[in-house]
Amino acid sequence: MSDLIKLSAAALGEKIAAGEVSAEEVTRAHLDRIAEVDGRVHAFLHVDDEGAVQAARAVDAQRAAGDKLGPLAGVPIAIKDVIATKGIPSTAASKILEGWRPPYDATVMTRIRDAGMVMLGKTNMDEFAMGSSTEYSAYGPTFNPWDLTRIPGGSGGGSAASLAAYEAPLAIGTDTGGSIRQPGAVTGTVGAKPTYGGTSRYGLIAFSSSLDTPGPCARTVLDAALLHQVIAGHDPRDSTSIPLPVPDVVAAARQGASGDLTGVRVGLVKEFSGEGAEPGVMAVFRDTVEALTKLGAEVVEVSCPHFQYALPAYYLIAPSECSSNLARFDSVRFGLRVGDDGRNSLEEVMSLTREAGFGEEVKRRIILGTFALSSGYYDAYYGQAQKVRTLITRDFTAAFEKVDVLVSPTTPFTAFELGARTADPYQMYLADLYTIPTNLYGGPGISVPAGLSDGLPVGLQVMAPTMADDRMYRIAAAVESTVGTFAPPAL
Amino acid sequence: MAAISREEVAHLARLSRLAVTDQELDRLAGQLDVILQSVARVGEVAADDIPPTSHSVPLVNVLREDVVVPGLTRAEALSGAPDTAEDRFRVPQILADEE
Numbered sequence: 020m021s022d023l024i025k026l027s028a029a030a031l032g033e034k035i036a037a038g039e040v041s042a043e044e045v046t047r048a049h050l051d052r053i054a055e056v057d058g059r060v061h062a063f064l065h066v067d068d069e070g071a072v073q074a075a076r077a078v079d080a081q082r083a084a085g086d087k088l089g090p091l092a093g094v095p096i097a098i099k100d101v102i103a104t105k106g107i108p109s110t111a112a113s114k115i116l117e118g119w120r121p122p123y124d125a126t127v128m129t130r131i132r133d134a135g136m137v138m139l140g141k142t143n144m145d146e147f148a149m150g151s152s153t154e155y156s157a158y159g160p161t162f163n164p165w166d167l168t169r170i171p172g173g174s175g176g177g178s179a180a181s182l183a184a185y186e187a188p189l190a191i192g193t194d195t196g197g198s199i200r201q202p203g204a205v206t207g208t209v210g211a212k213p214t215y216g217g218t219s220r221y222g223l224i225a226f227s228s229s230l231d232t233p234g235p236c237a238r239t240v241l242d243a244a245l246l247h248q249v250i251a252g253h254d255p256r257d258s259t260s261i262p263l264p265v266p267d268v269v270a271a272a273r274q275g276a277s278g279d280l281t282g283v284r285v286g287l288v289k290e291f292s293g294e295g296a297e298p299g300v301m302a303v304f305r306d307t308v309e310a311l312t313k314l315g316a317e318v319v320e321v322s323c324p325h326f327q328y329a330l331p332a333y334y335l336i337a338p339s340e341c342s343s344n345l346a347r348f349d350s351v352r353f354g355l356r357v358g359d360d361g362r363n364s365l366e367e368v369m370s371l372t373r374e375a376g377f378g379e380e381v382k383r384r385i386i387l388g389t390f391a392l393s394s395g396y397y398d399a400y401y402g403q404a405q406k407v408r409t410l411i412t413r414d415f416t417a418a419f420e421k422v423d424v425l426v427s428p429t430t431p432f433t434a435f436e437l438g439a440r441t442a443d444p445y446q447m448y449l450a451d452l453y454t455i456p457t458n459l460y461g462g463p464g465i466s467v468p469a470g471l472s473d474g475l476p477v478g479l480q481v482m483a484p485t486m487a488d489d490r491m492y493r494i495a496a497a498v499e500s501t502v503g504t505f506a507p508p509a510l
Numbered sequence: 511m512a513a514i515s516r517e518e519v520a521h522l523a524r525l526s527r528l529a530v531t532d533q534e535l536d537r538l539a540g541q542l543d544v545i546l547q548s549v550a551r552v553g554e555v556a557a558d559d560i561p562p563t564s565h566s567v568p569l570v571n572v573l574r575e576d577v578v579v580p581g582l583t584r585a586e587a588l589s590g591a592p593d594t595a596e597d598r599f600r601v602p603q604i605l606a607d608e609e
Contacts, residue, residue, distance in 0.1 A: 120590070121590070122582055122586035123582065123586075215566050215567060216566070216567040216569075229565045229566070255574055259567045261569075325555065328551060328554075328555055331549040331550070331551045331552045332549075334548075342526065350592060351599050351601055352590065352599055353590035353591060353592075354590065355592065359602050361603075363602060364602060364603060364604065365602045365603065365604045367529075370524075370528060371529050373526075373527050373528050373529070374529040374530060374531075377528070382523075382526075382528055382534075383541060383545075385526045385528065386522045386523055386526055386538065387545060389522045389526045390542075390546070393522070393525075399550075400549070400552070402562060403557065404549075404552050405563055405564060406555070406562050406563075407552050407555050407557065408562070408563040409557075409561055409562060410555065410557065410560060412563060412566070443544070445544055445545055445548055459563075461566025485566070
């Protein structure tokens with residue numbers, strides 16, 4: 020095992036720029052690690068050995084030619100399979116897109132390539148990003164590097180596990196209800212959901228368009244900030260992209276690392292003070308809040324009375340949008356086609372294709388969304404959920420008049436065992452209890468490792484106002500500076 | 511009382527173009543009932559005079575300059591299709607043959 024795989028992305032970028040190590044050596048070290056451990060972890064659905072080595076050589080050639088390299092040039096990255104990557108399989112972990120090679124790159128992918136970063140491959144996830152454990156992947160689950168009998172979180176379990184297993188120093192995730200932050204929490208890694216509209220959705224295979232947000236996954240807060248800086252910013256190809264400058268998240272992460280939070284007001288959400296959470300998670304949370312106080316932060320309790328309705332509202336809004344978005348999988352323009360025998364009609368072929376191509380959780384959500392949008396039920400379900408969304412937004416706005424950031428545990432429980440929650444879908448949904456409010460509001464949220472409970476990682480979530488992403492990085496970096504980082508036992 | 515019946519789930523599956531099996535229908539109906547009973551809690555909130563939020567970004571009518579920009583070629587656009595004919599997407603028969 021090469022020592023290179025244990026380095027941070029920031030350190031790798033510096034070494035490559037200084038010529039201490041070549042981008043090709045760094046890439047090969049990570050490809051070797053994937054070959055060594057991914058048979059047990061299954062973080063990747065597709066590894067692009069050849070493309071990665073080529074991209075790394077291009078960076079080495081640039082350096083040899085005297086070009087100045089950016090901070091992440093030559094640094095490898097793993098990409099969640101829901102992101103379109105030109106010429107490389109992009110399935111969103113669904114059978115309906117098996118073998119599909121997009122004819123274009125997502126905007127985040129274009130920016131990653133432009134920064135000279137090296138894509139290692141595509142990571143496993145719950146099908147179409149619907150799930151909290153990666154068990155709903157059509158290609159088999161990912162296993163948590165901390166304990167291979169446990170889930171790595173979801174939907175971005177592959178991206179988070181690839182970091183914890185040292186298969187990649189950075190990864191891209193997408194967060195609709197917690198799919199970056201919850202896997203970060205249960206694998207002891209950092210996961211940041213930027214402000215909605217702060218990162219482009221162009222080329223992200225849509226699940227719930229008003230909530231989906233691509234963002235960075237990393238092992239350190241600074242690494243996450245560096246990747247955030249690469250992928251964020253206005254994109255004319257996404258009509259919900261915010262035309263404002265990106266907050267200086269890298270400077271904020273460096274400032275936070277000094278460990279001084281004097282004058283920062285931190286709010287504890289009264290409604291998230293422990294109901295339904297494991298005692299070990301709450302113990303780590305309380306210790307972390309105390310640590311924030313020692314760093315100079317002023318901690319106060321704030322009430323967000325409508326947060327208790329966030330989970331139900333989300334499970335109406337997200338399935339409604341999904342039922343509409345997934346209508347594009349019609350067996351005509353891309354993906355699977357089943358039953359085209361010359362006798363079945365187009366409609367029959369569509370129904371047979373979708374039945375064969377979608378997994379159980381996806382079907383559940385399509386039907387649930389179709390129900391919530393149907394005439395007669397629309398007002399009581401989807402319409403009411405949208406009103407609750409307004410009230411949750413107002414809770415955030417009122418809270419941020421009193422405090423700079425809000426904190427909570429990222430998820431109520433540590434990594435559970437595979438199979439523990441698949442029999443009862445609603446039990447699975449509870450994993451996102453604390454992460455969902457932020458998605459409905461649209462602000463940024465980050466999960467940073469805070470400690471261990473029975474040997475398993477626990478994350479602290481920091482939530483900030485819309486377009487104040489820098490604030491959450493500052494607090495997260497301060498937490499990291501005082502509690503440190505956490506490495507799983509050797510695989 | 512159940513929030514949703516097996517017959518309703520079957521109807522919704524047809525609307526969603528999902529050819530679900532009978533066994534699937536049995537399982538889905540029970541699960542969806544549990545989920546719906548839980549999410550129906552949104553109805554507890556008094557919100558008659560509250561405007562709905564469909565989106566957190568208050569941008570409307572986002573347009574670009576009306577100029578030609580490069581797009582996918584025909585071959586690229588057809589590259590992922592399950593079947594093509596004469597440079598088009600080929601689909602199964604839509605209308606029945608005339609008797």
